[in-house]
Amino acid sequence: MNASSTALPGGTWALGDSTVTRFGYGAMQLAGPWVMGPPADREGALAVLREAVAAGITHIDTSVAYGPRVTNALIHEALHPYQESLFIATKVGANRDAQGGWPTARRPEDLHKQIHETLQTLGVETLDLVNMRMGDAQGPKPGSLTESFETLVELQRNGVVRHLGVSNVTAEQVAEARGIAPIVCVQNGYNLAHRHDDDLIDRLAADGIAYVPFFPLGGFTPLQSEALTAVAARLEAMPMSVALAWLLQRSPNILLIPGTSSTAHLRENIAGAGLALSDDDVAELERIGR
Known part of the structure; x- marks a missing residue:
């Protein structure tokens, strides 16, 4: 069992050779509207990041596509030099266009460029975790990830990336990636109302691999x-x-x-995640997504 106790709800989990809090923080909302441009309240954004670390959070998720490059720059300004315990996960595989879209960018040259920009904007020599993002803004799509994932494996061998993961993927793509190199996490859309990955979560748990749901509260359309x-x-x-x-x-x-x-909302999320749900509560909630 990888989990243990900590002051934050849920305890901790081992991501590769690092132990992180199961309650982490996703930086996407620190960018401007529709994840484009700078935040309206720059000082407020920096305060949220510092509050997250002060609360004991050791797992922060970001991407060079957020802004683009905005959230990485905020993380660097707020938290660099980073505490040894801080684990920053990022992802590659998509760019932003002038209309705010998320065009795919998975050719080897695209991935090398995104990795270089991530290293530069975060101010590090090695990235803790890079997730290979597949699919598109509508969700996972079938298709091989071999060429893209092998590019990340090469970067890992060169010491630029410590750990690998996959994001926005099908169960078949998870298996394909694991056939190429070890992964430490899968990051997919999942919440109470969208339970398509139930079987995958259980299989990953048995193998000690983390599952990181994005849009855990429904994303742009709250649950x-x-x-x-x-x-x-x-x-x-x-x-x-x-x-x-x-x-x-x-x-x-x-x-x-x-x-x-918002720092106030961050504190509310931390406190709320620590609620103890009874068996009856869980049974009632289980009916939502099934």
Whole structure:
């Protein structure tokens, strides 16, 4: 079992040779509207990052595509030189266009460029974790990831990347990646209402591989459900707190990276994720996504 106890909800998990808090922080919302441009409140964004680390969070997720390059620059300004315990996960495989789209960028030359920009903007010589992002903005798509993933494996051999993962992928692509090189995590869209990866999560847990759900609270369309509202009312809690707590109780290999641009909301998320759900609560919530 990789999990153990810590002051933050959920304890910790081993990502490769590092131990991280299962409750982490996703930096995407620190960029401007639709993840483009600088934040409206730069000092507020820096304060959120510093508050996350002060709260004990050791797992921060980012991408050079956020902004683009905006969240990486904020992380560097707020937290560099980084604490030894801080683990920064990033991803490659997509760019941004002038319309705010997410065009794919997975050719070897694209990936080398993104890795170089990530190293530069974060101010490090080696990246803790790089997730190979597949699919598109609508979700995973079938197809081989071999060429792209092998490029990251080459960079790992060269000492530029410590650990590898995959993101926005099908179960078949997870198996394909694992046939090429070890991975430490899978990052896919998953929450109470979208349970397509249930079997995959259980298989990964058995093999000691983390599952990191993005949009754990529904993303740009927050989760809404009568059952979620009912359980929250019974517990005198916010529905989003119940959704986070359910994820932590769902499986010990699930790592949370909820994002926010508010220090108050960050504290609410941490407190809410620590809710204890009864068997009856869980049974009622389980019906939402099934």
